[in-house]
Amino acid sequence: MYPMQGGNDKLDSLLQAYREACPDREPSANFMPGLWRRIESRRNFTFSFQRMVRSFVTVAAAVTIAIGVYVSLPRATPASEVTYLEALAEANSLDTPENVGPVRLELNEAGR
Amino acid sequence: MLVDFELVRRAQHGDSAAFNEIVLAYRKRTMGTIGRLIARTEDVEDVAQEVFLRLYFSLDQLRAPEVFEPWLYRLTVNAAYDYLRKQRRRPEFRMSDLSEQQVMMADAVAGGKAEHDQQQKKKLRETVDSLLGAVSEADRVLLLMKEVEGLSLRELEKIYRVKENALKVRLFRARQRVLKAFETAERKNENG
Numbered sequence: 001m002y003p004m005q006g007g008n009d010k011l012d013s014l015l016q017a018y019r020e021a022c023p024d025r026e027p028s029a030n031f032m033p034g035l036w037r038r039i040e041s042r043r044n045f046t047f048s049f050q051r052m053v054r055s056f057v058t059v060a061a062a063v064t065i066a067i068g069v070y071v072s073l074p075r076a077t078p079a080s081e082v083t084y085l086e087a088l089a090e091a092n093s094l095d096t097p098e099n100v101g102p103v104r105l106e107l108n109e110a111g112r
Numbered sequence: 113m114l115v116d117f118e119l120v121r122r123a124q125h126g127d128s129a130a131f132n133e134i135v136l137a138y139r140k141r142t143m144g145t146i147g148r149l150i151a152r153t154e155d156v157e158d159v160a161q162e163v164f165l166r167l168y169f170s171l172d173q174l175r176a177p178e179v180f181e182p183w184l185y186r187l188t189v190n191a192a193y194d195y196l197r198k199q200r201r202r203p204e205f206r207m208s209d210l211s212e213q214q215v216m217m218a219d220a221v222a223g224g225k226a227e228h229d230q231q232q233k234k235k236l237r238e239t240v241d242s243l244l245g246a247v248s249e250a251d252r253v254l255l256l257m258k259e260v261e262g263l264s265l266r267e268l269e270k271i272y273r274v275k276e277n278a279l280k281v282r283l284f285r286a287r288q289r290v291l292k293a294f295e296t297a298e299r300k301n302e303n304g
Binding site: 007 | 135164260291298
């Protein structure tokens with residue numbers, strides 16, 4: 001394993017040299033203003049998004065309440081207390097003359 | 113720690129001045145780490161800003177100021193890793209940039225010692241960069257954090273939140289791959 005060991009040492013030296021070739025860098029004068037600009041931009045975006053979510057939740061709550069009211073209103077009307085069969089019977093009663101009255105023939109001049 | 117815990121606590125509670133002080137204390141070191149991880153000097157500042165941007169919006173998730181440094185390293189590693197992944201998706205961009213740099217470097221050679229040193233360093237960076245091409249971006253970052261940044265396995269365990277043994281295995285495999293690429297390159301140089 002000597003050749004490998006030699007390779008290991010060389011690789012270590014190479015990485016050490018790499019460390020020295022890439023020292024810590026001085027940031028530019030624009031670093032802090034640029035960073036705060038990015039923070040503000042992200043913060044504004046987050047704020048707008050939160051506001052949008054809040055609006056959406058408010059609208060959703062209002063719609064839910066409206067639907068609730070709409071659904072509960074018809075139950076309060078008297079019409080809903082009459083069943084379908086009762087309504088049908090009332091509309092087509094057997095006592096009505098249209099159904100059980102005598103047939104009336106209207107003869108005109110031509111039929112005579 | 114380059115700053116005291118109280119400053120971190122104040123920044124966690126939304127004190128912008130405290131956050132500013134933290135950035136001023138850590139930005140040089142963070143930029144150095146990023147420079148060694150991504151090997152592209154022109155994008156270092158941008159990635160460093162991204163690190164501090166993430167720090168600003170995640171400080172409230174930090175459980176204790178005592179783990180601030182591993183936390184910052186973790187953000188640095190993640191940002192560098194994200195950058196490297198994006199670069200891999202745009203290889204033609206990177207190659208064209210490199211060749212442009214090489215052309216500029218060739219034009220700038222005036223025979224002075226400073227230029228010569230710069231060129232040597234640049235060549236060294238390119239050599240290491242190409243050797244580390246033998247491993248994935250994740251392994252590249254891990255290997256550099258251990259071998260170049262000099263972090264211990266215990267520190268890496270805190271940053272990666274992975275057991276020390278798993279890290280050892282991963283590092284060993286990554287190193288073997290780089291070593292193999294290194295020896296192949298050396299043989300090629302000897303023969304050529």
